[in-house]
Amino acid sequence: MKQLHELTIKEVLDGYQNNDFTCVDIVKHFQSRIEKFNPKLNVYLAQNKNVLKEAQEIDNEISEKGVTRPLLGIPLAVKDNFLTEGIVTTASSNILRGYDPQYQSTVVKKLKEAGAIILGKTNMDSFAHGSSTETSDFGSTLNPWNPEKLPGGSSGGSAAAIAAQLATVAIGSETAGSIRQPSAWCGITGFKPTYGRVSRYGVIAMGSSLDSPGPMGRTVEDCAIVAEVISGKDDKDATTSPAPVEKYTDSLCSPDLRGVRIGIVKEYLLPEMSDDVKNLVLNAANQLRLLGATVDEVSLMDPRYSIGVYTVIQRSEVSSNLARFDGVRFGESRDTLCEETKRRIMLGTYTLSAGYYDAFYKKAQAVRTKIVNEFDEIFKTYDAVIGAVSPGPARSVGATKNQPMFGEMEDVLVEPSSIAGLTSVSLPCGFVDGLPIGLQITSNQLKESTAIKIADSYQRHTNFHVFPNLEKTL
Amino acid sequence: MKFTPLIGLEVHVELETKSKMFCSCPADHFGKEPNTQTCPVCLGLPGALPVPNQKAIESCMKIGLALNCHVNSQSKFDRKQYFYPDLAKGYQISQYDEPFCSNGHITLDSGKKIGVERVHMEEDTGKLQHVVLDGKKVSLVDYNRSGVPLVEIVSRPDMSSSAEAKEYLKKIHDIVRAISVSSADMEKGQMRLEPTVNVCLESEQGLRYTPLAEVKNINSFNYAVQAIDYEVSRQIKEFESTGQEKTETNKTTRGYDSVKKITFLQRTKEEAKDYRYFPEPDIPPFIIENELIEKLQREIPELPEQIISNLIKLGIEPKYAKIIYANPESLEVVKRYQEDTEVDIAKLASLIANKKINISGDVKKEYQKLNKTGNTNVEELRVVIEKIVNDNPKLVADYKAGKTNLSGFFVGQAIKETKGKADPKTLNKLVVEFLRK
Secondary structure, eight states, X not given: OOOGGGOOHHHHHHHHHTTSSOHHXXXXXXXXXXXXXXXXXXXXXXEOTTHHHHHHHHHHHHHHHOSOSTTTTOEEEEETTBOBTTBOOOTTOGGGTTOOXXXXXXXXXXXXXXXOEEEEEEOOSGGGOOSSSTTOTTOOOOBTTBTTBOOOSSTHHHHHHHHTTSSSEEEEEESSSTTHHHHHHHTOEEEEOOTTTBOOTTBOOSSTTXXXXXXXXXXXXXXXXXXXXXXXXXXXXXXXXXXXXXXXXXXXXXXXXXTOEEEEEGGGSOTTSOHHHXXXXXXXXXXXXXXTOEEEXXXXXXXXXXXXXXXXHHHHHHHHHGGGOOSSSSSSOGGGSOHHHHHHHHHHHHHHSTTTTIIIIIHHHHHHHHHHHHHXXXXXXXSEEEEESSSSSOOBTTTTTTOTTHHHHHTTTTHHHHHTTOEEEEEEEEEETTEEEEEEEEEOTTOHHHHHHHHHHHXXXXXXXXXXXXXXXX | OEEEEEEEEEEEEEOOOSBOSXXXXXXXXXXXXXXXXXXXXTTTOTTOOOOOOHHHHHHHHHHHHHTXXXXXXXXXOEEEEOOOTTOTTSEEEEOSSSOSEEEEEEEOTTSOEEEEEEEEEEEOOOEEEEEEETTEEEEEEEXXXXXXXXXXXXXXXXXXXXXXXXXXXXXXXXXXXXXXXXXXXXXGTSEEEEEEEEEEEEETTEEEEOOOEEEOOBOSXXXXXXXXXXXXXXXXXXXXXXXXXXXXXXXXXXXXXXXXXXXXXXXXXXXXXXXXXXXXXXXXXXXXXXXXXXXXXXXXXOOHHHHHHHHHHTTOOHHHHHHHHHSHHHHHHHHHHTTOTTSOXXXXXXXXXXXXXXXXXXXXXXXXXXXXXXXXXXXXXXXXHHHHHHHOHHHHHHHHTTOGGGHHHHHHHHHHHTTTOBOHHHHHHHHHHHHTO
């Protein structure tokens, strides 16, 4: 029989319905695991002090009304850049140490309305500036598969929380790769919705034209269930799409992928990529063919152009977004900002300055338009494109030292789709040196159902979706 | 040497919408307890996002339309970065290169057109209060005003005197009030003025220009006039002693001291800020449909210019037409009687303008009392006068001998005879006619 930390959302809900266990049981179970493993992995920065009281209330609701809400009593880990009323929110930056938010982010509000129970807040790169959690002011998170490795980032804490089974499901956010890359490095499923599909209200901004909150979980199914809850138009975020939210769970358990057209991007099989990683991507393509999809080799702009575009746009927005942290009204003084954050503010300030704007920001926007058009063109023929998420498996602790462009190099394969605001799923497609490798399945804007259908079908027919035994790895 | 001042004006108008520009806090901030009308958005808290106020944007476009501007089919917001405590986010949301409206004009009474370069939308800032608290000098910030919708109207440097500037400002003031987007109460700071001034000097050396000076934050028309006049003479004097001409880089920013009635240097171009404008990523760009522009155009009521010119067309003297327009009640009275055949509207307007009639009383009765117009039937009156003339041959002879003031006697007799129903003007004319026969 499965233990409580091994259950999917559906299994937890079924357990409640059948009175197999209570919400208090599962919360206590996770608390003891967190107590045991968190000191080693540094996944959670803060825990919800009211969690047992909330669990008791949920148990009361279940005994009165049964399981009527989609996430009732689902233990959840939330990345620390989402404002949570009653739980300190820092975005892993000292400048917000002890910051008690005055309001609730829309995503968290929706999750709570759906019945989810927040266990705590997860570690991340400081202000999401990084792809390793090494820029966190509160120490790096370690990879549950191997504590000498990094979990990736910036949503490294949320990815590790799922891999270490310290929550049923987690929330992350992606500017370019921050959901998909740590999901790949930790061997879990991460889902980046279309830009504007999920509200950014109450998410501490990084790159405002790119930031996309999304779920990270054990399975595509879990991600689809959570995505259904958190997606949709928000009157408090003018960039959210008014398009109705599809029922993503209807795309699950497709008997096959007949009629689905998939492109495998030639340029994403980078020259520096090891054959092992390349082979796993090619194997995945074959698996998709076996499921009935057609998979053709397609060509896109060299993804390395995206690095320049992304760096300029994101740094520019960062330099503006962080001006509100004036060191006066909340948090600590500005000298507590970490090196990487200062570097980004400096670079962004420079690229927006008189005389440089045209050469940097404007140029970057022009190339961004080109990238968007290129994807538009390819999605006229294909339902999705696939490639590796990351050039290789998780890098070692300390790898970011003196590497200010570390994240951009590791995220080269996910930056184009982020720049174009697309939707994408990252899920395991095998192992190299005992570490998981991630496959990305990317669809056009608002085509969440398509990416979910392909990813779910692939996941149900492959056996890479496993979890490390912490007793052995730690 | 001939001097011509070149004056441009930036005018800020606070809109009286129900809510602020980017959040649902009330926009009416005047006299409210400090920091009682704030929320995560206008306080710039982490994670908060702006959502634009549709009504405010429409009001901005209405101002543009009323100023004969083109409403642009594509527009967007930009971030203007500067670091100051009155700005919670560290940037102001404004419009840089794609304003909602551009290329309009205002026509002065002289017929001269003053170009309106652009009309754009932005948010107001918080208010700083420098006070002494517990013996310490401190600066307090009130964010009630932070995020209140603000429209900026930028003219071309087409005005050549402070009088023209004042007329331009008054017309803007009248227009924004007429279209009901703001009371533009100067004392409440709902309309703020920033003239930019320099002088063109014409001599045998050709045309030369003094360096530009922008005078910040003036809150009365008269201060604007004083500041402009002061600047013009200061710049001429300075030019005479230094010979310094305008360059790309020597624009200065000055303040106005309303007590000393002088302007003073605040900063030079070298200290000028680089605002690092870039498109506001939190607000998608706007595509403005023609239907919306047409709808807004229809909603704009008759504007001051049109109302005054219509009054003039009714025969009212221009100076009276303006006085009548300035008082809504007077205008209402004139409108009420303009179709009344028993009322000479030009005469009524003159009586109202000269305060001869109490407009809240029975206007028509007062008008008739003050302006007896009686029988003007010439044939009937001729019969009456002929009789009087025939009855008084001696007086007629005396009149002809030079006692011309005797005409009054004949008029008086005629009025008596007609029991006051004859029109005195017509009578007068006829009497003189008869006497001169």
